[in-house]
Every structure is written in structure tokens, then in C-alpha cells.
Amino acid sequence: MPALLEAAPPPVRDPRIRVMVVDDSAIVRGLIVQTLERDPALRVVARAAQGEAALAELDRTAVDVVVLDIEMPVMDGLTALPLILKKRPEVKVIMASTLTRRNARTSLQALQAGAADYVPKPETGGLVGAEEFARELTAKVKALGQARGRGRAAPTAAPAASPAHPAPVVRAAPLSPPVRPQVLAIGGSTGAPPALMTLFADLKGELEQAVLLTQHMPPTFTAMLAEQLERTGERPAAEARDGEPILPGRIYVAPGGWHMTVGRSGKVPVIRLNQEPPEHFCRPSVDPMLRSAAAVYGPGVLAVILTGMGADGADGCRMVAEAGGRFVVQDEATSVVWGMPGAAAKTGLADAVLPLPQIGPWIRRACA
Incomplete structure (x- = not known):
């Protein structure tokens, strides 16, 4: 044989x-x-x-x-x-x-x-x-x-959970109705600029709150990003200036090379810029913005973490939630890299983990 x-x-x-x-x-x-x-x-x-x-x-x-x-x-x-x-x-x-x-x-x-x-x-x-x-x-x-192999399309629903990718934990509904947000604080990195255009197009004409945005970008790039957001969102947008008051309806973009935080001048919330050491290898970093916003606005903060590498923003989101505020993160399926939103979701304190097309409508309902 x-x-x-x-x-x-x-x-x-x-x-x-x-x-x-x-x-x-x-x-x-x-x-x-x-x-x-x-x-x-x-x-x-x-x-x-x-x-x-x-x-x-x-x-x-x-x-x-x-x-x-x-x-x-x-x-x-x-x-x-x-x-x-x-x-x-x-x-x-x-x-x-x-x-x-x-x-x-x-x-x-x-x-x-x-x-x-x-x-x-x-x-x-x-x-x-x-x-x-x-x-x-x-x-x-x-x-x-x-992250190779992940499609570029933005699905309208989150993927089903599996043992390898368990469903992110979100916190239970609060016992009392949430406070109407006074400020929207957004953080993002890899893949976030196109996501921001989608988000601000969805929010066009619908948002009265001031918007604070920290995007991991170098100088010059942040000025260009602000110009694009102003055209897309049809609301004033510019790189933030130290000491300027935070006014409703405006978008404040953290300048490249500077951390953007929130302070007070008397009773008025104002922008504060500093060049303290980078956090998560980044300046601007999302965490300083969220920590300071939580300290000034308390439960009036609504934070959003978009696609990006690393874990910047997770600690800040935790502080937002501890101050009574809320935060939502982009889901893995529509993120280019699910680092930052994934780290924030894993705190178990997120109000929602959503595909990008659903984040704008969620914010409109939360801010109404």
C-alpha cells in the first residue's frame, strides 16, 4: 500500500x-x-x-x-x-x-x-x-x-457583540433628568477631521451651545480646520485665544502646540491656553480640556470622543461623568482607529456608543 x-x-x-x-x-x-x-x-x-x-x-x-x-x-x-x-x-x-x-x-x-x-x-x-x-x-x-481590513463605509448601526469584541458598557440612565448642556466638548485624532465635517453638517442650525474642540493637530493645520468647520457648520469658528470669553454658538479650536482649557474671569467662563508638558504625547491634549470644563461647567458638559489612536480623553470623560455631565463616543465600526473612543467606552460611564451618523441626532436631542 x-x-x-x-x-x-x-x-x-x-x-x-x-x-x-x-x-x-x-x-x-x-x-x-x-x-x-x-x-x-x-x-x-x-x-x-x-x-x-x-x-x-x-x-x-x-x-x-x-x-x-x-x-x-x-x-x-x-x-x-x-x-x-x-x-x-x-x-x-x-x-x-x-x-x-x-x-x-x-x-x-x-x-x-x-x-x-x-x-x-x-x-x-x-x-x-x-x-x-x-x-x-x-x-x-x-x-x-x-486596523487594516476595516471598511471605509460608515454603517448606520453598531456591529453585533462577540466574545472578541464585547459590547461596550454604558452607564444606566440617571435617576433625575440630565441638565441641559451649556457646552459641547469634542476630542479626536486619527480619522477625526472628516468625522467632524459629518458631525457639524448634521448639527448645522441646530446647536446653541458653545463648542470646544481639541483635535490632535500641529500649528497651521488647526487654523485650516477651523475655517473648514465654519463653512461646514455655518457658525463662527476659529483657533481659540487666551482670555476670550466662551460664547454660545461659537466653535473654539485648540491651537496646535497649546493645551486649551476653561477658566473663569469673574463669573464668565473664558479660554485659557498653556504650553504645559504634552499629555499622551500630545499638545493639544483632550484630557486638560475636559478636566477644566468639568470643573467650570459641572453637569453642563456634554463631551464627544471621536476616532483616534491612544487613550487621550478617557480620564477627562471620567471626570465629566463624576461632575454630573455626560459623554458619548464613536463606535468601533465607523472609527478609523478605535483607540480614544474605545478607552472612553471602557470606563463604563458613557451615555452611548454610537455610529458616526447617529451622534449628531443624539446631540440634538440631548441639547434640546
Whole structure:
């Protein structure tokens, strides 16, 4: 009787996150590759000098994350972005650009067009030894690579719970009716700028409360974000200024590089800005805003935590709830990265964990 042939074991997939780096500067491209390959969880599998070459690489190479420069010859990053996403919808794209006003505007356009995140790129001469750039880029590539496979569509209902993803705990309904919010405090990071546009479009003409917003962004980017929010939400929006009163109907955006908090001038709530050490590696950070808002407004705070990596905002949400306020978080299915909202949900104090399309209607009901 012939010996039975043993079936060959299935090939083992390399668990490392596969990255493609697209930049027209060979020096910058090489330095980004070196930065990423320091981390054993990452593997650079392709390099390209412009958009057309990147698209050709995608035809022959499996990629999880693309780091995409904006300004390139032949085909720039903004032109290449939708073509990359059409060819490989599951790929996460991080835009890389220097901190100019024009590049900030272009980066925000890219986020609206489907990019998952961006990273501010130092000038070429300062790229060597730029540890903050290296830390941020590596962290974002890893967070997005670990989230690969999640669709870009925003479902209208949360996914069913499973043993691997148990349903988030929300707190029981309060014994007495909640206080009508005086201020809406929003925090977000990776993937949040497009979510903010959706949210403020939903709230257009419906919100009387002041809005405090801390989004993890560098200087210049926050000014551009405020301009977009003003157009989308049809209400005044600007980077916050130290000492200005917090007025109903206005949106106050934490400036890049500054923590935004709430203080008092007599009995009037005012904006306070400081450059105390970063929290969660971020300045601005969401936690200082929420802690101070809870101290000043007490039960009059309604907080919202949108998609983002890390755990910034969870401790602040806990303090909001302890002061009698309320908070809601974006669900995992509609988040690009369920770090910040997931950490806030795990406190067990959230009033709701909702898909992005349901957050605006929830806020309108809460603020009515």
C-alpha cells in the first residue's frame, strides 16, 4: 500500500505591517524607510518617487499602509490618493507634508478624500534626528496597520457583540433628568477631521451651545480646520485665544502646540491656553480640556470622543461623568482607529456608543 502523502502546511503570513513609502526625494524616502524599519512590527515592501510609480507598485506588491508625499512630479499625492484607494480600498494612506499653510490645506483635502491620517514632515535638513517625527510616524503606521481590513463605509448601526469584541458598557440612565448642556466638548485624532465635517453638517442650525474642540493637530493645520468647520457648520469658528470669553454658538479650536482649557474671569467662563508638558504625547491634549470644563461647567458638559489612536480623553470623560455631565463616543465600526473612543467606552460611564451618523441626532436631542 503506498504511503500516504502528508499535506503541505499552509504558508505562514508574515505578521509585520507592510508599508510603501512614496516621496520624490531619495534622501527623505531613505530616511523614512530607516525610521520605519527600526520597528520590528513594520516592513517596508515598496518605494516610489511619484504617484504613477506607486500605482504600478500596488499591482505587484501587497501593502497595508502607504506613506504618501504631497508635492511630487508627474503625479502628486493628492492626485494619486483616490487612484490608490480605488485600486486598493483596504489600504490606509498617511499623507506626509511640510508645515506650510498651503500643504495644511491640501492635507485636509486629502483627509476628506479618504486619507486616514497625515504627519507633518520636517524640512529635509532637519529630518535626521527628528525623534518626534519618527515617533509620530511609527505610531500612526502601526495603529493604522493594525486596523487594516476595516471598511471605509460608515454603517448606520453598531456591529453585533462577540466574545472578541464585547459590547461596550454604558452607564444606566440617571435617576433625575440630565441638565441641559451649556457646552459641547469634542476630542479626536486619527480619522477625526472628516468625522467632524459629518458631525457639524448634521448639527448645522441646530446647536446653541458653545463648542470646544481639541483635535490632535500641529500649528497651521488647526487654523485650516477651523475655517473648514465654519463653512461646514455655518457658525463662527476659529483657533481659540487666551482670555476670550466662551460664547454660545461659537466653535473654539485648540491651537496646535497649546493645551486649551476653561477658566473663569469673574463669573464668565473664558479660554485659557498653556504650553504645559504634552499629555499622551500630545499638545493639544483632550484630557486638560475636559478636566477644566468639568470643573467650570459641572453637569453642563456634554463631551464627544471621536476616532483616534491612544487613550487621550478617557480620564477627562471620567471626570465629566463624576461632575454630573455626560459623554458619548464613536463606535468601533465607523472609527478609523478605535483607540480614544474605545478607552472612553471602557470606563463604563458613557451615555452611548454610537455610529458616526447617529451622534449628531443624539446631540440634538440631548441639547434640546
